[in-house]
Amino acid sequence: MTDTEFEQAVEQIRRGNREGLRILYEAYGDKIYRLFLGKVRSREDAEDLTSDFFLKLWEIAPNHRSGTGHRAWMGTIARNMAIDHLRHTSHETPVEDTELAGQETMTEHTTAEDTVIGKIHTADILSSLSEDEQEIVRMHLAAELTFREIASILKRPMGTIAWKYRNAVGKLKRLAEEGKLI
Amino acid sequence: MTNKETERLVQMRIQQTIPDKAALWERIESNLPEQPTFPEIQKTPSRFRVAYRVIGAAACFLLIVGAAGIFGALRGTVNKSETAVTMEKTADAPAQEYEDAAPAADNYDEDFADAAPAEEAFPENNEAMNGAMQAAGKQDSSPHYSPNVRQEKTPAYADAGDADTSDILLTGIAYGQEVVFHANASLSEEAERILQEAPDSMMKNPPMTAQAAEKGILLTFTMDGQEISLTAVDGVYQMTADDIAYYAPESFQEIAEAIEENRTPD
Numbered sequence: 097m098t099d100t101e102f103e104q105a106v107e108q109i110r111r112g113n114r115e116g117l118r119i120l121y122e123a124y125g126d127k128i129y130r131l132f133l134g135k136v137r138s139r140e141d142a143e144d145l146t147s148d149f150f151l152k153l154w155e156i157a158p159n160h161r162s163g164t165g166h167r168a169w170m171g172t173i174a175r176n177m178a179i180d181h182l183r184h185t186s187h188e189t190p191v192e193d194t195e196l197a198g199q200e201t202m203t204e205h206t207t208a209e210d211t212v213i214g215k216i217h218t219a220d221i222l223s224s225l226s227e228d229e230q231e232i233v234r235m236h237l238a239a240e241l242t243f244r245e246i247a248s249i250l251k252r253p254m255g256t257i258a259w260k261y262r263n264a265v266g267k268l269k270r271l272a273e274e275g276k277l278i
Numbered sequence: 279m280t281n282k283e284t285e286r287l288v289q290m291r292i293q294q295t296i297p298d299k300a301a302l303w304e305r306i307e308s309n310l311p312e313q314p315t316f317p318e319i320q321k322t323p324s325r326f327r328v329a330y331r332v333i334g335a336a337a338c339f340l341l342i343v344g345a346a347g348i349f350g351a352l353r354g355t356v357n358k359s360e361t362a363v364t365m366e367k368t369a370d371a372p373a374q375e376y377e378d379a380a381p382a383a384d385n386y387d388e389d390f391a392d393a394a395p396a397e398e399a400f401p402e403n404n405e406a407m408n409g410a411m412q413a414a415g416k417q418d419s420s421p422h423y424s425p426n427v428r429q430e431k432t433p434a435y436a437d438a439g440d441a442d443t444s445d446i447l448l449t450g451i452a453y454g455q456e457v458v459f460h461a462n463a464s465l466s467e468e469a470e471r472i473l474q475e476a477p478d479s480m481m482k483n484p485p486m487t488a489q490a491a492e493k494g495i496l497l498t499f500t501m502d503g504q505e506i507s508l509t510a511v512d513g514v515y516q517m518t519a520d521d522i523a524y525y526a527p528e529s530f531q532e533i534a535e536a537i538e539e540n541r542t543p544d
Contacts, residue, residue, distance in 0.1 A: 114310060121303055129297045143297055143305075150306045222288075237289035262281075269284040 097123040102166040110158040117154050125150070127239040128174050134234035135178035141185075145177055152177070168248040171241055175249055224271060229264035232257055 097105075101119075108116025128149055132142040152173070160169060222230050235241045235249070243261070247254040 112312065114307065117306075117310070118303065121299075121306065125299055125302065126293075126297065129302075130292060134292075139297070143302055146297065146302060147306050147309065151309055154310055233288065234292065237285065238292040265281050265284055265288075268288060269279055269281060272284060272287075273279055 097166075099163065099166060103162050106157045106160060109154060117150060117157075120153060120157070121150055124170060128170070130238035131171065131174045131234065132178055134230065134238060135175070136181055141181065145174075145181055149174055149177060165245065165248065167241060168245040171235065171239065171245060171249045225264050225267060229260055229267075232261050233264050236261055
């Protein structure tokens with residue numbers, strides 16, 4: 097979704113038209129959900145947070161300043177909501193069912209790469225990365241954010257983000273090749 | 279396996295964890311309020327607000343200073359113009375006009391009561407003039423210059439020695455003091471008229487006198503529309519030859535010529 101399309105959807109929201117929010121949900125609902133899922137590691141919590149996110153977007157989208165990058169703006173909001181959620185539930189042990197749950201539907205989307213390295217368990221692969229690397233990989237691959245947008249969200253230099261991401265991919269590659277995570 | 283293949287693999291696995299979007303949208307929509315509330319945007323103060331204020335204050339200060347400078351310059355120009363007009367008027371106007379022009383004459387006695395004696399102020403000048411007269415060999419019958427200070431208006435010229443009022447050639451203000459020139463010779467009718475009219479006209483014209491003092495002019499007054507000046511050159515009072523010829527008795531002529539030629543009279 098371009099910035100112009102986003103502004104048009106926001107204009108609809110400003111007029112009280114729910115269609116504007118639905119357009120945003122269609123474009124970003126799954127990405128936001130994956131961001132939450134990567135953070136809270138609970139499908140239920142991720143769905144709750146996704147719901148809360150779009151309810152919040154209904155309220156604050158008209159305040160977005162045009163031309164400031166709506167994807168990074170939304171990513172920052174989602175990340176802050178996830179952090180708040182984790183703070184409130186810090187006494188609870190996170191249920192790491194997300195990646196396992198993700199495996200339930202993977203059979204429909206099997207590709208050539210899956211055939212070659214089909215036994216790689218995504219949850220295991222990602223859990224072998226550091227927290228920073230996991231977050232960057234999820235933002236880039238799950239939410240399809242650019243390095244620049246990730247750098248804006250995490251408030252770090254873009255070079256650092258790119259370097260960490262490359263390191264993470266290198267680790268994943270070695271683990272897969274060594275078959276340690278099969 | 280390349281990095282790109284690894285990326286694609288991981289991305290595919292992650293993106294397979296999709297929610298039930300339709301159900302989730304229904305859930306969202308059911309919780310939506312009718313209208314967004316649009317919370318007020320709080321304008322965060324600019325981090326440069328202090329700099330803006332400092333720059334603004336400096337600009338105001340410079341504006342005030344600039345305005346004051348311009349005003350001062352304009353005021354100075356106006357004053358100069360007014361002075362020029364005054365000088366022009368006083369130079370052209372007849373003596374009678376000066377009598378009505380300023381009340382300076384009313385303060386005549388008070389103004390000059392504190393003045394220093396001219397004998398003390400200009401002893402060498404007096405001697406120079408008398409020496410010139412002696413050199414001319416006409417001390418007894420020739421005019422006698424004696425710068426003096428008038429202490430009282432009446433009786434006139436109390437400090438003029440043994441000279442009576444008919445001996446006075448000119449009187450006026452020089453450097454804030456009234457100076458009296460004496461002449462023992464008989465005066466022409468024109469010179470007598472000058473003696474009667476010139477002093478008052480001079481004293482009633484402070485701007486002109488002040489201007490004369492600045493320029494080294496000892497006495498300045500207007501007679502019949504013509505400005506007449508007695509000048510002080512290198513501390514020696516002298517009259518221009520034309521001025522003396524205009525109103526002085528014939529006995530002055532030789533002295534005047536000698537002064538003009540910068541030589542000792544024969």
